[in-house]
Amino acid sequence: MDLKLTSIEPSPAERAAVDGLLGPPAGAAALRAERGGSVLRAQRHRLLPALWALVERVGHISPEGLGYVARRLGVPPAEAYGVASFYAVLPLAPMPTAHVAHVCVDLSCRLAGERSAELRARLAADPDTTVVDSPCLGLCERAPAALVSTPGAPPQHRLEAAPRREVAQRGDASLVLLRRVDVVDPTDLDAYRAHGGYAALRRAFDIGPTEVLREVLDAGLVGRGGAAFPTGRKWQAVAAQPARPHHLVCNADESEPGTFKDRVLMEGDPFAVVEAMTIAGFATGCEHGWIYLRGEYPLAARRLQDAIDAARAKGLLGADVMGRGLSFDIEVFRGAGAYICGEETAIFNSIEGYRGEPRSKPPFPVEVGLFGRPTVVNNVETLVNVLPIVQFGAAAYRRVGTESSPGTKLFCLSGPLVRPGTYEVPFGTTLRELLALAGGVVDGRPVRAVLLGGAAGSFVGPDRLDLPLTFEDTRAAGTTVGSGVVIVFDDRADLLDAVGRIAAFFRDESCGQCVPCRVGTVRQEEALVRLTARRDALDVPGSTAGDLQLLRDVGRAMRDASICGLGQTAWNAVESAIDGLDVFGDSSPEEGTE
Amino acid sequence: MFGAGGGTSSYKEVEDADVIVLWGSNARNAHPIFFHHVLAAVHRGARLFVVDPRRTETAQWADLWLGPDVGSDIALANTMARHILHLGLQHRAFIERATAGFDTFAASVEEWTLERGEAVTGVPGWAIAELAEAYARADRAQLCWTLGITEHHNATDNVLALINLALLCGHVGRYGSGLNPLRGQNNVQGGGDMGAIPNRLPGFQDLRDPEVLARVGALWGASLRPEPGLHLTAMFEAMGDGRLGALYVVGENPAQSEADSTHALERLAALDHLVVQDIMLTRTAQLADVVLPATAAWCEAEGTVTNSERRVQRVRKAVEPPTGARDDVAILCELAAALGRPLFSGVPSAAAVWEELRTVSPIHAGMSYERLEELGGIQWPCFDEHSLEPSFLHGRLWALEEAERGPRAPFSVVLDEPPVEALDDEFPLRLTTGRRLDSYNTGVQSGAFASPLRRAETIDVGPQDASRLGLREGEVVRVRSRRGAIEAPVRIDAGLRAGLVFMTPHFPDDIDVNVLTIEATDPRSGTAEFKAAAVRIEKLAAAATG
Amino acid sequence: MTTQPVEVARRTVALTVDGQLHHAAEGGTLLDVCRAAGVDTPTLCYGDTLTPRNACRVCVVELEGTRTLVPACSRKVEEGQVVHTDSERVRHSRKLVLELLGSSVDLSVTDGVAAWNERYGADPARFGPAAAPAAAGERDAAVTGEHHLPDPAVAATVAQPPKEDNPLYVRDYGKCILCYKCVDACGEQWQNTFAITAAGRGFSVRIATEFDVSLPDSACVYGGTCLAVCPTGALLPTAEFDLRRTGAWAPERQHATTTVCPYCGVGCNLTLHVQDNEIFKVSSPSDHSVTHGNLCIKGRFGYVHVQPPKRRGPDGPDR
Incomplete structure (x- = not known):
């Protein structure tokens, strides 16, 4: 491409940040023959990671830094700017201080009242810290929360929030999705295997992709990201597409205000995500798996990357998974502060290096998805459900939950509760039972309202506490399970x-x-x-x-x-x-x- | 090409091609809207190859750019041909049925190994091989060129070398495969089609064909002589040795557009009589004995022009011309009448000229003004008013019946011949010339509008030469060739390798690059070697530097 | 092999639009059917030379069996579709789109809007008085994710001073509806220069160069591909902008004549738009196989040598 590039050179730190990601640039050319065109344009999906690299290293994206990324990737500077300016955590001007505190101003943290104000005041008191408002950080059970970032080599990220809470139901034998969280060392592949890990993948290989699809279909699994689309049908549609390659995207852009359950899974049981994706890839003919992870989850990013590396080292990812001839690998792709990038087609644009704007449907992702190829997009929790389905069979899976909403569901409880956190309950559990699990409202105050499903969901009043939490019941009541958000407002809430x-x-x-x-x-x-x-x-x-x-x-x-x-x-x-x-x-x- | 003077394909076929080779063409800047068709193909998945000594804006779009030495195109083409032959990728059936002279040709390229090709052109052997294989293997391949092929002393051989490649691989005469010179001026194709070529009559009919001569002569009520006239460069030679004393120039600015302009000006000044018909008082017009002010043919008069895909299109009067300016047709007809040979009875008009042309030229016979209007122009040939021919030429070569195939398309043995002016210690730099996006030739038309892209003329040098010669961006230097010297500021262009420098002809009033260029001319096409002069760069005294 | 390829024959599908059965070629859109059937369908972001962006949503129709309305401009026809183009639901969304746009963007020179407002009963003033225009550069400096509490007294708009940073054309983004056509035309769909982008997010989205550098500092090559597709007059050649600004604009004294560009040999058709013997705009027919409506800087702006004051004739300068 004939790019018009700024002749001003990037700073050494900017150059190092970008080269660290993309490798050193080619040496001085003899100007006798050069490849470009489609070879160069095929690098576009590295745009957002390269912009991230600049921000992590120097704190913002300067015109020179942007120009250098544009030159290295053959992306027009205006397009790179359009992408950079789309994301809230990619500053385009220098930050005045060494640290930036992203202080959550969203619903659960607002409910923390004075403690929220105290946190902000404490962070703002540091002359080396700039405080910026942030939408929900996915730390609602630890409200009020802030994420303090310090660019550098390496960059540092520090959480400022209430102390971490272990899963309250820890050790409960009925747990399916959370059974290993806070029980098994999430950094230890052997520990994962000792607790049932990779049994599901083994069975998947034994029964073959068609049977895996049948199990998922028969289990009645539907998407946990909010839209509740039958997972098996999605998988079958992609598996049947002749166009190759197929892509698998794990939607881990958990940005719905009040949602944090996927973070708990990824931080607490990352190998489960990796194994579930491998099964999905096997069943749907995908060679490439992507985890689109929201940018504000540095710990989840590290845990997932470590798990992927460990799995690859053991032949559980790569060209010949478990020696069974499956080629499948996973790349973690970090979002950068855009709620819209949880929309499945916006994810595609974001990964491909375009603005994270949703695409018009049809065509649907199962036909034309990431890089224009058939693509499965599943939420983290949805994928993790695949493990018990494949390991124990659809019939066993259906023993919990209701006919139309089989299985268990993770709910994210926040607000003035005694034990806010992630809870796993069978579908059909009522809101009242769920609140009771969390110890009820602090000081026993009355519930004024509950927000179900997050910002995209709806409020219900205290008269609805006996609503069974199933897809069918909530739909009939004009509300939604959504992604499992339950934010409680007591009588003092505004x-x-x-x-x-x-x-x-x-x-x-x-x-x-x-x-x-x-x-x-x-x-x-x-x-x-x-x-x-x-x-x-x-x-x-x-x-x-x-x-x-x-x-x-x-x-x-x-x-x-x-x-x-x-x-x-x-x-x-x-x-x-x-x-x-x-x-x-x-x-x-x-x-x-x- | 094979008896027809035009590109063989349509723009739409370029969009539908699988491999596109732009050879000596900076289409991104010089033919921007043609390049849109190339880009459409690229986005569809076509592979683009660009052959150009400079890594131009066009080259930056290429999947592979090859940067040969200026004037080594034949060596490159012959090396490709040998490589294709050695891999057995030639189109045997096509060669057998539709071509002539293959064996001689094949023998002639045998010496062009990749190693030799690399040594002569400077392009790595792997790149030559990759281009050759991609071109030969493509189902549809387009080979397009511009002045990088034709502004050489051996321009015709350069073109023949490219034709050889197309014949070798069967990339002509089929939808999507073709050979296409991109025309530099809006009616250079049409001018030639109308017979403004020394050896042609309207419709590209051969002046030496007695049958044609008789038929056209009968239509014109005149007996026509089969002797060709002179092409432009031959005219200048004739002016030089006194054989030509009077010159009638219509819409051309040779005082500034000819190579070795110092020499050209002397010859124009020595004429007995110079008539210039133009829309501007050009530098040439300023030398004239008589100036005939003309209307701007594209917007102050009616008529037709023909583009690079042989599409004849209407030009129309949109604005009133300045007082005193007259339509070219009117001027010529009045002049003819004054000379005692009135061309038309009644009022001459573009429409009347066109109707006459349709009777003379079979390939234009089907193009009524109404049809041109209705169809958005028509590609020639168009033999009658009721049908259209395919968008590509020479489909006959693929006919299964020998009788339908007609004359065989000949391979040509072409020999590598470096530029006339070799580089030496005294003049060690290769100066080549080319165009910018927002300017046009000597700037007579394009100089009038305020272009934000426009920058004054510079001598463009690569970073290596700049550093070796100690040149800074903007520093004014003297550029000298054997014919003269000019001063120009330095611009450093990362797309130029060591030893290659570049200038444009756009600003002759300020910096006249043609003081430097060489008048070495291809005897067949009459084109001068604007693309290859030997120069050196001299630093000015410290006081004079910018 | 030597013959011209012919278009693949398309299957036809039958569908019902406003109770009438229609047959349409597979691959076509609901908009194609509406237009063929004479069903007047408002469009703003649709362009005949561009892939639909579905951004403005003014062409939405009701398609039975879908949860939401669908954009006619891009929804492909399918066998058995039942479409309503004038239902209460459709009228409501079209009205609101016109109100939302009309309340935030200057649509004074956008073709069709006045009639559509009347037809759908749109009242763009209902959101309150317009906020004061932004200062030059203010909207370009918006920080993504930074929230500013609305002023309850006024309705936010995109009003701002025009950008006049080059002699050839003016970017009057107070008239920009963000149809993305200029971005797509400058980008991959035609010109491939990518000088402009949509930058920012939400209501702060604006069409911009990188870091809002001026056009002469950007990658712009002034082919005016963007001007050709702009539906609202946000992008105008300076000559036309000045005629309008000075009040000299006189459509009754204008004519348009299509000819061929005087420069290189590609043969681009130029439509010269002339008022009082002066060219104020050059376009190209969007359905012409050579240009598809696109031109380069020379074709679009290189006409000045035939403009008044006319070039020198034998008796000196002429008008």
């Missing part, structure tokens, strides 16, 4: 603040591609700010009735006409708060507007 935060979150995280979402999320937040201001007796234009009608009109267009799930769900929680929790009180005339 629900309007939470609703406002959700609106702000969607505005910040909208990729901006389609009009309903890009402008709709702005108009939604503006209307909520006006409504809140009126509650606080401030003078603002318009009327409550007008703003509520506006919210409904905009919300409906976002739900109907947005490209992807982000825009389509951006009004869910707000709507549920207005209609189900009556957050605007008796002054709310919404009944009259229906």
Whole structure:
């Protein structure tokens, strides 16, 4: 490509950071023959890792650093800029201090109240630290939380949060997904094997890919990322695609506010993720596995990479897995602060080195996915479910849960609970039982509301605590299991603040591609700010009735006409708060507007 | 090529090709919209090869760029041919049925081993082999070239060397495979098609063919003589030795566009009579005895032009010309009338000229103005108003019946011949010339608009030479050839290897590169060796440096 | 082998649009069917030479069996589809898209918008008075992920001063609806120069060069491929921008004539847009096989040598 590149050279640190990832540049050419074109363009998927390398080393992406990455990868500088500016944790200007503290301002951390303010004040008091607001860091059970990053060689990441909590159900014999977490050393492959590891892969080889597909299909496994699509059908569709190669993407971009269960799995049982992916690759004909991991999970990144390296060293990944002729390997790919990159097609763009904007469907990923090839995308928890299904068979798997929602589910409980954390329960467990597992609300205060499913989910009131948590029951009740978020609000909580935060979150995280979402999320937040201001007796234009009608009109267009799930769900929680929790009180005339 | 003077393919076929070779062409800058078709192919998965001494913007798109020495194209082509033959990748059936002279040709390239090719061209043998194999193995391959092939003293041989490759692999006469010279001017193809070539009549009909001569002569009511005229460079030679005393120049600026311009100016000045018909008072026009101001043919008058894919298209009047400027057709017709040979009865018009042409030229016979309008132009040949021919030429070569195949396409034995001016200790640098994206030839038209890309003329040198000669970016140096010297600021271009320097002809009023270029000319095509002069760079005294 | 390839014959599918049965070639889109059937369908980000981006969502239709509305411009026809183009749901989303765009972007010179607003009852003013325009460079400096609480008194917009950093064309991003057409045309779909990108995220997305450098410092080669596809007048040749700015714009004195470029031998068709014998814009027919609507800098802007004051005739400068 005929790139116009800046002639200004990168700093030695920037050069070292990029060369460290891409290898040293080719020596001075004799200018007699040179390869380029498709050979060079095939490097594009290394763009985001290269930008990450700059940020980890020098803290930001300078024009010179960007130019150097562009030159090394043959990516036009404008395109690289478009990508860099898409992500919230890739600063484009120097940070004024050595450390940057990403302080979570999302729902669970807001509920921590004064402790949240204290944390922020403490971090801000350090003259060497810059405090920036961050959406949910996935540390909700340890709220309030912050991630302090220090660029350098090597970069350092420090969590500032309440002490780590072990899985409360640790040792419970009924655990399926969490059974090894906090029991087995997550860095020890032998320990993993001693606790049942790699038995499922062995059986997969024994029964063959067709039988594996049948087990997964018969088990009734559906996706745990929120959309609840039957995993077996997805796998069959990819397995049947003639186009090669196939790709497997493990969606570990756990960014739904209030969600942290995938982190617990990846940190606590990384080999399970690796083994499950290997089975998925075997069953669907994928040679390449990718773990798209959210950038704010440095520990999970290390655990997964160590597990992959250990598995590869033992022949459990690579050209001939277990000597059974399977070629399969896994690469960890770090996201960089973009909720939208949890959308399956946005992941593809992000990995390929483009802006993480969702693609239009159809074509669906099973036909045209990563690098234009048939692709399986499964959430971490979904994949880990494959292990018991393949090891013990679909029939055994179906013994727990309900007919339509077989198996167990991980729930992420946060808010003012006695023991917040990740809980594994059979589908059909009620919300009340779940809250009881977590010790109930602190000080025994009454529940004012529960947010199910995260920002894209909906609020339910205390009258719904006996709702059985299954896909079918929540759907019938107009809410969702979603990714398993359960954020509890007690009677002291400011629900309007939470609703406002959700609106702000969607505005910040909208990729901006389609009009309903890009402008709709702005108009939604503006209307909520006006409504809140009126509650606080401030003078603002318009009327409550007008703003509520506006919210409904905009919300409906976002739900109907947005490209992807982000825009389509951006009004869910707000709507549920207005209609189900009556957050605007008796002054709310919404009944009259229906 | 094989009796037709035009590229054999259409742009759409380039999009549909599997391998595209751009040889001596910086199409990204010189033919930008043609390059869009190349890019469409590249994104579809086609492999692009670029052969150019400079690593140009075009070369940077290539899957493989080859940078031979200036003027070593025949050596490169012959080495490719031998490699193809030794791997047995030639298209035997095509060679057998449709070509002539294969055995002699094959013997002639036998000496061109990869090692010898590498030694002569400077391109590594592996790269030559890779290009040769890709070209030979492709189902559809396009070979396109520009002035890097034709602005040499042996331009015709260069073209023949490329034709040999196409014949060897059967890459001509089929959809998607072809040989395509990219034309430098909007109607250089059309001008030739209309007969503005010394040995041709309209429709590229051979002046020496008695049958043609008789038919056209009858149409024109004149007896035509079969002697060819002179091409441009031959005219300048004739001016030099006094055989040519009067010159009528239409829309050309030879005072600045000819190689060795000092010499060219002397010859123009020595003419008895010079008439210039142009839209601008060019440098040439300033020397003229009579200037005939003309309308801009592309927007102040009606007519047709023909592009590099042989597509005849309408030009139309969009704006009023300046007072006093007259349509070329009107000027020529009035001049003819004044000379006692009126060309038309009635009012001459572009449409009338076109209708007359359709009766003279069989390949244009089917192109009414209405059809040209309706179809967005028509590629020649177009023999009647009711049909269209395939988008490629020479399909006959693939006919299974010998009678339908017509004359065989001949291989040519072409010998490597370095540029006329060899490098030596006195003039150790190879100066080659080329075009920039936002400028055009001597800048008569392109100089008027404010281009943000435009920068003044420079002498472009590679980093190695710059460092060896102690040159800084922007430093003004003297560039000297055996014919003269000019001063120009240095620009360092990382795409130039040691020993190769580059300039453009765009700014002759400021820095006239043609003071340096050599008038060594190909006797068959009349093209001068603009691409290869020997020069040296002299540092100016410290006070004068930038 | 020597013959011209012919297009593969396409199967046809039958589908129902607004209660009428239609037959359409497989591979076509719902928009194709709508247009063939004379069903007026608003489009903004759709371009006949570009792959649909599905960004504006103004062409959405209701397709039975799908949860959400679908964009007509890119949804392929399938056997048995039942499509509604004027249902209450469709009208609602189209109205809202027009309101959301109209309230945040200057659509004053966008073809069709006034009529669509009327047809769908769109009231872009309903979100409140427009916020004050951003200062030059302010929107380009937005930091991704940084939240600013909205001002409850006004509706946010993308209003900002035009960027005039080169003599050939103006980027008036207050009129930009982010249809991505300029980015796609400058990028892989045509020009492959990649001088511009969508930068930032959400409402802060803007079309930008790297680090917002000026066009002359960017990779731009001024082919104007972007100008040709811009649907809203956000990208205009300076000559046209100035005519409009000075109030001299007079469509009734304009004509457009298609001819061939005077420069290299590729043979690009140029449509010269002329007012009072002066060329103010050059385009190329998007359906022409040589250019597909694209030009290089010389074709797009290299006409100045025939502009007034006309070049010197025998009696001196002429107009």
